[in-house]
Amino acid sequence: MMRMFKALLLVFSISFAATSTATATAPLQFSFTGSGYGHGVGMSQIGAKARALSGESATAILNYYYKNVQIAPIVDTHTIRVNIGRALKSISFVSATPDSAVQIFSGDIANAQDVPPIMTLAAKKKITFNVDGAFATGEGLRAKAFTIRWSGPSSVITFSQPGSVVKYRYGQIQVKVVKSAMEVTNTLALRDEYLWGISEVPSSWPAAALEAQVIASRSYAMSKLGKINSACDCQVYSHIADQNFVGFSKESEPRFGQFWKAAVSRTIIDTSTSLAILSNGKPIQAYFFSSSGGATQTTLDAWGQATSYTQSVVDPAGLDPKNNPRFATWSASADQSLVATAFLLADIVTLEIISRNTAGAVTYIKGTASDGSTKLLRGDTFRSRVKIPSPYFNLAG
Known part of the structure; x- marks a missing residue:
């Protein structure tokens, strides 16, 4: 009789659990609190600024955030x-x-x-290209690719696309049709012309912080040289997928643009060499981000792939409201649909932080759906997909 009772109790328990999961209500949104902004790997820009203000050089800053590297000249032509x-x-x-x-x-x-050239346009004469199958067309021209050059005293070209108007001064522009759409690229000298357009930190920051950013950005870009990515007809993107490149807008900033351009110049050694972050004699893919939740993390921590030059170091500036007024602490929310899509599940009933690394960032987070299915995501993947500021977060409410 006791065995039968236990069996019935087990069946009831399983049935109750299944019913509870199936009838659980998926919340409309999830709330989070945390610190820092960005993935947390490599150099903290807020941390670099704080160290520059305390008197550290660009070399000292870079050696603090990157492991076993040399800040040294390398051929940069x-x-x-x-x-x-x-x-x-x-x-x-x-x-x-x-x-x-x-x-x-x-x-x-x-x-x-x-x-x-097949066409020359005078000043103020605009040309518009549209896609026609595998071709770009405009002003009677038709080709799978075009190259655009501009000349004249201090000439600048304005490139307009839906939602964006940007000015470029250096190099040349290519327009190429790839999979029935146009990919537009700017080819220019890496050592100075490209770096003059990198907009990753305010140009008003201390000189050493600017120089550290220049050297990190140059190193990152040099690590990307080589074969052209056919999908984008490029080596790097001009946005957060690589680093933020805004063309002539950076150096032409009122008052402060000149300071950024001067920082680039100070990292150039001679006509063929510039400073870069080297590991075993090669430029590293120098990751950087805005601010941490108190310590940086490694690529292994964040993405599961080890690199010899990233390390976890204490980074207190990210938690200081004076240094990091927007993200020393933050709160954010994400809608049910966004969170469910992040996990590729129909819905999400509960979230559970499974583990953190020594830097304090979430390593894994689990989502559970109303049908009982679960999935794990890396903390930084979750951060990126649900659009919260950093992987240094807690579940709130």
């Missing part, structure tokens, strides 16, 4: 191809600089100087 427009259907170009001219060439002519 490369050009870099930057995607400045992704999967576009309509774009336009114009140079409003007096006495400027815009030349259009058929095809991707690289650095060839003996190819005649």
Whole structure:
């Protein structure tokens, strides 16, 4: 009789648990609290600023955040191809600089100087390209790719795409149709022209912090040189997927743009070498981010792939409201649909932080659906997908 009772009790318990899970209500949103902004790997920009204010040099800052590296000159005579427009259907170009001219060439002519243009536009004359199947067309022109160059005293070209208007001064621009959409790239000298357009930190920051950012950005870009990515017709993107490149807008900032440009110049050694972060003689993929939750994390911590040059170090500036007024502490929420999509589940009933690393960042978080199914995500993957500031978070409410 006792065995039968236990069996019935077990069946009832299983049935009750299944019913409870199936009828659990998925909340409309989830709330979080935390500290820091960004993935937490490599150099903390807020931390670098604080260290610069305390008198540390750019070299000291970089050696603090990166492990077993050398800040040393390396040959830097490369050009870099930057995607400045992704999967576009309509774009336009114009140079409003007096006495400027815009030349259009058929095809991707690289650095060839003996190819005649198929069209020359005077100042203030705009050209618009649209996609027509596998071709870009505009002003009677039709090709799978175009190269655009501009000339004249201090000439600047304006590139317009839906939702964005950006000015460029250096190099040349390529327009190429890839999978029935236009990929737009800017090819220019990496050592200075590209770096003059990197907008990762305010130009008003201390000189050593600016120099540390320049060297980190140069190192990251150099690590990306090589084969062109056919999907974007580029080596790097101009946004957060790589680093934020805004063309002429950075150096032309009122009052402070000159300080950023000067910081770039101070990291150039001579006509062929510049400072970079090296590991075993090669530039590292120098990750950086805005601010941590008190300590940085390694690539192994964040993404599961080890690198010899990332390490976890104490980073108190991210928790100081004076240094980090927006993200020393933060609160955020994410809608049910966004969280469910992050886990690729129909819905999410509960979230559970499974583990943290020594830096305090979430390593794994578990989502449970109303049908009882569960999935794990890395903390930084979850952070990115649900659009909360950092992986240094707690569940709230």
